[in-house]
Amino acid sequence: MQNNVIDRKIVDEKLNACGIEDMEDATIRDIVKTVNMIEAESGSRFIRMEMGVPGLAPSKIGIDAEIEALRNGCAQFYPMLEGLPQLKTEGSKFVKNFVDIDIKPEGIIPTTGSMQACYAAFMAVTECVKGKDCILFIDPGFPVQKTQVQVIGKPLKSFDVYNYRGEALRDKLEEYLSQGDIAAILYSNPNNPAWISFTPEELQIIGEMANKYDVIILEDLAYFAMDFRRDLSRPGIPPFQPSVAKYTQNYILMISGSKVFSYAGQRLGLMCISDALYNRKYENLHARFGGLGTLGYTIVNRIIYTMTSGTTHSCQYAMAAILQAANEGRMNILEGVREYAERAHAMKNLFTKYGFQIVYDKDLDEPIADGFYFTLTYPGFSGGDLAREILYYGISAIPLRDTGSTKQGLRACVSQTGLERMPELEERLKAFAADHQS
Amino acid sequence: MQNNVIDRKIVDEKLNACGIEDMEDATIRDIVKTVNMIEAESGSRFIRMEMGVPGLAPSKIGIDAEIEALRNGCAQFYPMLEGLPQLKTEGSKFVKNFVDIDIKPEGIIPTTGSMQACYAAFMAVTECVKGKDCILFIDPGFPVQKTQVQVIGKPLKSFDVYNYRGEALRDKLEEYLSQGDIAAILYSNPNNPAWISFTPEELQIIGEMANKYDVIILEDLAYFAMDFRRDLSRPGIPPFQPSVAKYTQNYILMISGSKVFSYAGQRLGLMCISDALYNRKYENLHARFGGLGTLGYTIVNRIIYTMTSGTTHSCQYAMAAILQAANEGRMNILEGVREYAERAHAMKNLFTKYGFQIVYDKDLDEPIADGFYFTLTYPGFSGGDLAREILYYGISAIPLRDTGSTKQGLRACVSQTGLERMPELEERLKAFAADHQS
Numbered sequence: 016m017q018n019n020v021i022d023r024k025i026v027d028e029k030l031n032a033c034g035i036e037d038m039e040d041a042t043i044r045d046i047v048k049t050v051n052m053i054e055a056e057s058g059s060r061f062i063r064m065e066m067g068v069p070g071l072a073p074s075k076i077g078i079d080a081e082i083e084a085l086r087n088g089c090a091q092f093y094p095m096l097e098g099l100p101q102l103k104t105e106g107s108k109f110v111k112n113f114v115d116i117d118i119k120p121e122g123i124i125p126t127t128g129s130m131q132a133c134y135a136a137f138m139a140v141t142e143c144v145k146g147k148d149c150i151l152f153i154d155p156g157f158p159v160q161k162t163q164v165q166v167i168g169k170p171l172k173s174f175d176v177y178n179y180r181g182e183a184l185r186d187k188l189e190e191y192l193s194q195g196d197i198a199a200i201l202y203s204n205p206n207n208p209a210w211i212s213f214t215p216e217e218l219q220i221i222g223e224m225a226n227k228y229d230v231i232i233l234e235d236l237a238y239f240a241m242d243f244r245r246d247l248s249r250p251g252i253p254p255f256q257p258s259v260a261k262y263t264q265n266y267i268l269m270i271s272g273s274k275v276f277s278y279a280g281q282r283l284g285l286m287c288i289s290d291a292l293y294n295r296k297y298e299n300l301h302a303r304f305g306g307l308g309t310l311g312y313t314i315v316n317r318i319i320y321t322m323t324s325g326t327t328h329s330c331q332y333a334m335a336a337i338l339q340a341a342n343e344g345r346m347n348i349l350e351g352v353r354e355y356a357e358r359a360h361a362m363k364n365l366f367t368k369y370g371f372q373i374v375y376d377k378d379l380d381e382p383i384a385d386g387f388y389f390t391l392t393y394p395g396f397s398g399g400d401l402a403r404e405i406l407y408y409g410i411s412a413i414p415l416r417d418t419g420s421t422k423q424g425l426r427a428c429v430s431q432t433g434l435e436r437m438p439e440l441e442e443r444l445k446a447f448a449a450d451h452q453s
Numbered sequence: 454m455q456n457n458v459i460d461r462k463i464v465d466e467k468l469n470a471c472g473i474e475d476m477e478d479a480t481i482r483d484i485v486k487t488v489n490m491i492e493a494e495s496g497s498r499f500i501r502m503e504m505g506v507p508g509l510a511p512s513k514i515g516i517d518a519e520i521e522a523l524r525n526g527c528a529q530f531y532p533m534l535e536g537l538p539q540l541k542t543e544g545s546k547f548v549k550n551f552v553d554i555d556i557k558p559e560g561i562i563p564t565t566g567s568m569q570a571c572y573a574a575f576m577a578v579t580e581c582v583k584g585k586d587c588i589l590f591i592d593p594g595f596p597v598q599k600t601q602v603q604v605i606g607k608p609l610k611s612f613d614v615y616n617y618r619g620e621a622l623r624d625k626l627e628e629y630l631s632q633g634d635i636a637a638i639l640y641s642n643p644n645n646p647a648w649i650s651f652t653p654e655e656l657q658i659i660g661e662m663a664n665k666y667d668v669i670i671l672e673d674l675a676y677f678a679m680d681f682r683r684d685l686s687r688p689g690i691p692p693f694q695p696s697v698a699k700y701t702q703n704y705i706l707m708i709s710g711s712k713v714f715s716y717a718g719q720r721l722g723l724m725c726i727s728d729a730l731y732n733r734k735y736e737n738l739h740a741r742f743g744g745l746g747t748l749g750y751t752i753v754n755r756i757i758y759t760m761t762s763g764t765t766h767s768c769q770y771a772m773a774a775i776l777q778a779a780n781e782g783r784m785n786i787l788e789g790v791r792e793y794a795e796r797a798h799a800m801k802n803l804f805t806k807y808g809f810q811i812v813y814d815k816d817l818d819e820p821i822a823d824g825f826y827f828t829l830t831y832p833g834f835s836g837g838d839l840a841r842e843i844l845y846y847g848i849s850a851i852p853l854r855d856t857g858s859t860k861q862g863l864r865a866c867v868s869q870t871g872l873e874r875m876p877e878l879e880e881r882l883k884a885f886a887a888d889h890q891s
Contacts, residue, residue, distance in 0.1 A: 044534075044754070073528040081528075081767070082520050090511040090519075090718045090771075093711075096482075127565050127720075127761040134760055138604075163759040166576075166742060168606075273531075280528045280766030282565075304604060316482070321601040322572055323565040327765040328718030329519070333528075 080336030129284035154419025209375035222262025518774030592857030646864035660700025
């Protein structure tokens with residue numbers, strides 16, 4: 016071990032100082048903090064892949080609209096809880112144009128990030144029917160969503176989808192749903208961290224199961240349209256972002272402003288509730304939260320109202336302008352973010368060149384897309400050990416275990432690493448390989 | 454009844470259409486909706502006093518800073534969960550300058566409105582000690598805070614402070630706290646809706662009780678410094694905003710950006726946690742939420758993280774600039790909002806001239822301040838009946854019952870009624886009096 020890029024003593028010291036013995040026990044934020052400290056002391060800039068920090072300039076259309084709204088005085092007035100009318104209308108058009116589904120404007124609700132959309136949805140769906148309060152996660156997934164369920168105080172179950180792709184998914188879901196305690200199923204598509212995408216057949220299976228067991232599907236579209244194998248960016252023209260909404264009415268979609276619009280700082284997400292669910296009345300929602308007892312009313316007038324009283328006013332104008340431009344074809348929603356695919360392509364090539372392997376590598380028989388994340392492993396290493404070992408070579412990523420994967424490996428995010436750093440990454444990987452090749 | 458300003462049929466019709474039989478059963482938002490409909494159909498503009506909609510232009514310093522931050526690209530980057538460093542520093546200086554208390558910057562946490570501050574605080578304080586999970590409200594109060602406790606799923610108790618001012622407050626608090634189930638006490642000061650302000654002696658009693666029973670005080674300073682009987686606007690110069698923080702370390706203060714800075718649209722509040730509480734570890738917080746188990750860590754890294762992942766980036770720059778200007782004496786925090794006092798003065802004069810009475814009229818032996826709200830009654834009317842009856846005269850307000858008051862009467866908010874409308878108000882009150890004087 017002589018080729019390491021960073022002084023091993025500094026790495027060990029900082030891991031110690033942050034109380035990290037096994038990287039598998041550290042949170043993403045813990046690892047971010049540790050790497051910050053190592054960078055500061057070593058003076059060496061890491062290839063940072065541990066956190067999804069959108070690394071592109073935010074939509075100018077959004078910024079301009081937001082500044083105009085501020086100049087026009089929107090800061091003075093409470094936002095409407097259910098959202099700005101034009102945002103709701105453009106959101107409704109957006110899901111028609113890019114997912115090819117119909118949702119009335121009332122079902123499009125702005126939230127303080129997709130994070131709030133998911134939190135509010137968890138709170139509502141786990142209270143619709145007494146005794147049916149468990150969230151089923153199709154893993155791997157975003158760890159914080161499990162923390163949300165813990166904070167809310169509800170039970171969760173999960174399984175790694177690795178061995179249950181295609182028709183095998185049906186039996187696996189049936190195994191859980193037949194027990195009667197599952198209120199909702201959550202997954203992300205494209206998937207964080209594995210960047211797998213469910214096929215239309217798999218989405219149909221999920222939809223059919225949702226209908227059969229009257230379960231709500233929470234579809235996290237944080238990486239909307241970012242399956243770059245197909246061009247999903249043309250309004251009203253197929254192919255569209257695949258969605259379970261084609262196969263069931265029991266759905267809530269969550270669209271993030273952070274990734275596709277590089278708008279993470281302003282905390283603006285969209286919750287898209289199917290028309291059928293929005294106005295569906297549940298006796299237990301009424302008993303638990305008061306009011307009308309419909310799902311839409313409960314989420315808007317009880318949960319979002321009491322959490323934050325709506326969403327920052329100026330950001331709603333920004334998102335309305337962005338969606339309108341996308342709907343009218345004045346802006347291509349993937350223009351900026353296509354770069355993530357190029358980065359992923361280059362990085363995956365380098366990692367595999369030096370002996371690493373992609374863990375989740377296929378959607379059935381099709382290779383997965385290049386995108387925001389990919390998964391990595393190296394022969395002979397557990398996920399925790401590998402996450403630690405690459406630190407010595409100036410590279411950071413998180414172990415897969417925390418994402419609910421049963422595989423040994425790492426999640427790597429391309430967002431913080433521009434193409435110009437590929438030569439540096441190659442050097443570091445070469446050094447790693449020299450020390451570890453058997 | 455011949456002098457009414459609005460066609461009685463229209464009022465009755467719209468109340469019916471909104472499902473309001475007794476005004477005491479309607480929420481604020483229900484009443485807002487009904488009055489919107491009556492205004493639209495009658496073509497008559499109401500004297501609207503039912504909702505606290507800050508009616509002044511937002512701080513220009515805030516708007517300018519927010520626009521600059523957007524131009525500099527803050528929209529791209531996730532905000533830090535615990536808040537922007539300069540906002541935390543200026544917040545710490547602000548509470549020193551205007552409340553005369555010391556809180557380290559780490560304890561100053563931006564939230565998506567005071568609403569989120571209160572929600573997050575409720576979630577944390579009710580989980581610190583097993584079995585100690587009840588919130589005690591010193592009423593009257595803001596009804597939505599009780600809805601928050603309901604949404605979170607915790608118990609609450611409350612009493613109307615009307616008969617327990619001064620030393621009588623001690624025994625009343627002891628009666629509740631001695632039962633051992635109270636986690637925290639919530640009140641607003643100045644009070645929404647009664648605009649009473651606790652005296653230093655009363656705050657001392659509350660602080661002593663908090664120490665004796667190890668209970669956390671949640672002090673809602675939504676109407677910061679707006680007790681206009683004294684000039685609380687000079688940084689570092691007494692008198693200061695009175696606070697329980699002078700008498701106990703068991704406190705969390707909540708400061709709203711909506712009222713004193715007219716910044717309601719952007720949803721920005723500050724949660725100010727005492728140094729002692731911020732780092733205090735509770736076994737049950739660790740068991741319930743994981744992580745360090747300290748109050749500050751749990752609120753920031755578990756509750757705010759999972760609710761919204763922090764607070765909109767640009768708004769934090771706005772609030773940092775506003776607080777800095779206030780701290781440096783470049784901006785008088787009460788400059789704009791003093792107008793509320795003038796309005797209240799004029800309106801209270803008119804109402805009492807035509808036979809109404811102020812319900813909560815004194816802080817012990819001192820008349821209450823003129824401010825954002827006041828309370829009203831008219832001989833022979835219940836709160837619900839009076840709220841309905843004034844609708845016929847083009848005036849809207851909410852019954853006190855929903856605020857936890859045991860008194861019959863109304864809460865009136867001055868925020869939407871400029872001084873130029875006083876002649877109109879007088880005409881309507883004259884008509885009311887002509888119809889109702891015995």
